[in-house]
Amino acid sequence: MPIFSPADIAKDKIQAVQDYSLLVGRSISNIFGHPRYFADTMMQADSIGVGSLPIVMLAGFFTGAVLALQTSSTLQQFGSLSLTGKLVSLSMVRELGPVLTGLMVAGRNSSGIASELGSMQVTEQIDAMRAMGVDPTKKLVTPRVVASTIMLFFLSIISDLVGLAGGWVIATTLLGLNSNEYWTTAYQALRFGDVFMGLSKPVIFGFIIASVGCYYGLSARGGTQGVGRATTQAMVTASVLIVVSDLFITKLLMGVFAY
Amino acid sequence: MQFEDVAIAFEQPVLEGISFQLPRGETKILLGVAGSGKTLVLKLSLGLLKPDAGRITVLGEEVTQMREEQLYALRRSMGMVFQESALFDSMTVEENVAYQLLEETGRLTDEIHARVLEALRFVELERTVNLFPSELSGGMRRRVAIARAVITQPEILLYDSPTGGLDPVTSDTIIELIVKQRDVYKTSSLLVTHRLQDAFTMASHYFDREQNKMLPVADGSRRDLKTTFLILRDGKISFEGTAAELLRCRDPYIREYLS
Numbered sequence: 001m002p003i004f005s006p007a008d009i010a011k012d013k014i015q016a017v018q019d020y021s022l023l024v025g026r027s028i029s030n031i032f033g034h035p036r037y038f039a040d041t042m043m044q045a046d047s048i049g050v051g052s053l054p055i056v057m058l059a060g061f062f063t064g065a066v067l068a069l070q071t072s073s074t075l076q077q078f079g080s081l082s083l084t085g086k087l088v089s090l091s092m093v094r095e096l097g098p099v100l101t102g103l104m105v106a107g108r109n110s111s112g113i114a115s116e117l118g119s120m121q122v123t124e125q126i127d128a129m130r131a132m133g134v135d136p137t138k139k140l141v142t143p144r145v146v147a148s149t150i151m152l153f154f155l156s157i158i159s160d161l162v163g164l165a166g167g168w169v170i171a172t173t174l175l176g177l178n179s180n181e182y183w184t185t186a187y188q189a190l191r192f193g194d195v196f197m198g199l200s201k202p203v204i205f206g207f208i209i210a211s212v213g214c215y216y217g218l219s220a221r222g223g224t225q226g227v228g229r230a231t232t233q234a235m236v237t238a239s240v241l242i243v244v245s246d247l248f249i250t251k252l253l254m255g256v257f258a259y
Numbered sequence: 260m261q262f263e264d265v266a267i268a269f270e271q272p273v274l275e276g277i278s279f280q281l282p283r284g285e286t287k288i289l290l291g292v293a294g295s296g297k298t299l300v301l302k303l304s305l306g307l308l309k310p311d312a313g314r315i316t317v318l319g320e321e322v323t324q325m326r327e328e329q330l331y332a333l334r335r336s337m338g339m340v341f342q343e344s345a346l347f348d349s350m351t352v353e354e355n356v357a358y359q360l361l362e363e364t365g366r367l368t369d370e371i372h373a374r375v376l377e378a379l380r381f382v383e384l385e386r387t388v389n390l391f392p393s394e395l396s397g398g399m400r401r402r403v404a405i406a407r408a409v410i411t412q413p414e415i416l417l418y419d420s421p422t423g424g425l426d427p428v429t430s431d432t433i434i435e436l437i438v439k440q441r442d443v444y445k446t447s448s449l450l451v452t453h454r455l456q457d458a459f460t461m462a463s464h465y466f467d468r469e470q471n472k473m474l475p476v477a478d479g480s481r482r483d484l485k486t487t488f489l490i491l492r493d494g495k496i497s498f499e500g501t502a503a504e505l506l507r508c509r510d511p512y513i514r515e516y517l518s
Contacts, residue, residue: 035362120347128345131305132359132407133335135328 020215023141027211030135030142040143047112048144048210049151052105056155057162059104063096064088064163068170081175085186088167093190093198097160099246102205105152106238110213113144114234117217118227126218136218145210152206153199160198193257201249205242212238260304260415260447265313273299275494277313281415284485286441286448288458290516291491297451298342300491301417304449305339306330318414335359338408339417344400346392346407352379353388356407378406382436398429405436409444416440418450422457434460435473441486442466455517462486462502490516 067088075081117140120126129136164186171177216234220226260281267274274296281287289297302308303315306322315322320333346355353375354361360371379385382402392400401421408416418437422430434457440446442465452458464473465482476482488505490498490513498505498513505513 123348124341124343124345125347127302127307128339128341128347130307130331131334131337131339131341132362133331133333134359134362135331 016219019219020211023137023215023218024211026137027141027145027214030138031146033138035138037139037143040139041147044143044147045151048105048109048148049155052108052151052155053158055104055108056101056159059100060092060097060159060162061166063100064092064166064168065170066166067091067096067163068167068175072170072175082177082181083185084167084171084175084177085164085182085184086189088171089164089186089189090194092160092163092167094194095198095246095250097163098156098198098201098205099242101152101156101159101202102209102242102246103239105148105155105206106209106242107235109148110209110238111231111235113210113213114217114220115227115231117214118220118230121218121220122223122227141211141214141218144214145207148210149203149206152202152209156198156202191257193253193259196257197250197253200253201246204245204249208241208245209238212241260318260449261314261316262300262304263314263316265303265310265315267296267299267303267308267310272494274303274310274491277491277494277496279489279496279499281447281449283414283447284445286450286461286484286486288461288486288488289449289451289491290453290455290458290488292516293453295491296494297491298419301339301419301449301451304415304417305334305337335411336413337415337417338411338413340401340404340408340419340421342419342423344392344404346400346403348392350391351388352384352390352392352395352403355392355403356410358407359411374410375406378410379403381409381439382406396429398425398432401425401429401433402436405433405440409440409446412444412446414447416446416448418448418452420451420453422452422454430454430457431460435466437461438464438473439466441484443468458488459502462488 068084071087072081072084075083075087117126126136129139168179168182171182172179213234216230216237220230262277262279265274265277266272277300279287289300291297299308303310304317304322306325310323313323317333318336322330322333325333347358350358353367353372356375356378357367357371360374361367364371375388376385379388382405384399384402384406387395387399387403392403395403405421421437422433425433437448437450438461441448450461462484464475465484466472467474476484487501488498489496492512498508498510505517508514
């Protein structure tokens with residue numbers, strides 16, 4: 001087994017960051033240039049957005065439900081069971097909705113994008129595209145990044161709503177709260193800063209999911225084994241970046257909205 | 260096309276001081292053992308890779324000085340047949356062949372459909388128009404790749420082992436198509452092959468338009484097939500000349516290679 005020096009490993013990592021940054025830069029600048037692949041973007045929006053809807057709804061519903069269930073005993077100790085709606089609402093909208101949606105979509109699409117582009121890379125389809133005068137970053141990367149960014153925004157909204165519905169089911173069937181009380185506290189708890197935080201995160205997460213998937217896909221080397229490796233790396237990296245960036249976005253926006 | 264003192268290395272030098280010219284309308288056959296850098300020459304001429312040193316000029320433009328965005332326009336004047344065909348596996352044969360035209364117009368028009376049929380008729384595969392690449396045999400895929408490369412009538416054609424891994428009968432069909440393209444459309448070509456018999460067939464046969472088939476050049480004929488050989492050895496050119504000069508060559512390596 002070859003032994004690599006720390007300097008070589010560091011160089012590889014820096015090179016990877018540089019390549020990723022260049023890809024991200026090109027994928028953004030392509031939005032303002034020609035040609036624009038609107039049909040490809042719509043197709044990706046369908047694949048990423050509509051395709052992910054079932055898992056996002058399932059995850060959102062059960063997260064909201066379990067949130068209501070888990071917090072009910074604590075709230076009951078303080079005689080604040082009526083605040084269940086508020087708690088579910090704030091947790092889902094500010095944090096769990098965007099992050100869980102991001103992680104779910106990362107698992108499904110970051111890996112999917114990496115395997116699709118990786119297969120194209122190792123079978124020379126990307127080179128064939130370049131040889132025919134077509135820019136793969138315009139044709140393949142930008143539509144995925146745009147579609148993922150837009151669709152995660154809407155998926156997060158759906159996840160929040162379904163999560164609230166999950167909490168409502170538990171609150172009304174098991175905790176004895178009435179619907180009006182639940183929805184009123186859930187609605188009144190939200191401020192502009194909460195909604196802004198909840199809607200800005202998925203935009204960043206959507207961008208991370210697609211750009212990381214594209215980067216690993218286009219960097220795939222070494223046949224089917226390389227594609228498999230790229231797929232795993234894309235999913236892991238996208239998930240880690242989502243969780244890490246979530247902390248920084250939260251801290252930044254908490255400062256902005258003076259929480 | 261002109262290569263001047265071109266060198267490229269991947270950990271170890273692969274090509275060193277490569278210089279040759281491909282005049283307009285001529286065909287050059289690149290020979291050499293596996294790993295001698297034949298495919299690299301094709302990728303360098305398309306600008307898919309940048310050399311470490313030297314200058315490459317294609318159709319009057321210096322490829323080595325051009326940015327990727329500038330290269331896309333130049334590549335549209337060239338066609339390449341990849342070693343493993345590199346067809347887009349999620350597209351039908353028609354979409355594959357029409358790819359470059361669809362990129363320019365955005366939709367499949369009657370005119371494009373007619374040109375696709377014409378290109379497929381050239382490779383005698385017009386019945387495969389609605390099939391997917393996975394439904395074709397290896398030889399058929401290679402012929403579709405040729406149709407995709409010639410549909411825009413490029414000024415230069417690059418063939419990367421177009422008969423590699425095919426049976427002798429299918430190989431002869433492919434070579435006949437390449438000879439047809441050379442003699443009917445007078446396209447400049449750079450062809451990489453491992454198969455000496457294919458190279459010598461190209462150098463000794465012409466395409467007869469009246470009989471619509473490939474025929475051997477009669478002994479004593481003055482017909483100029485404009486086909487020359489270039490042999491790579493250890494990253495350098497070890498022979499450049501016509502078929503007759505190659506057969507007369509006394510270099511021990513060339514003699515061993517030919518035997």
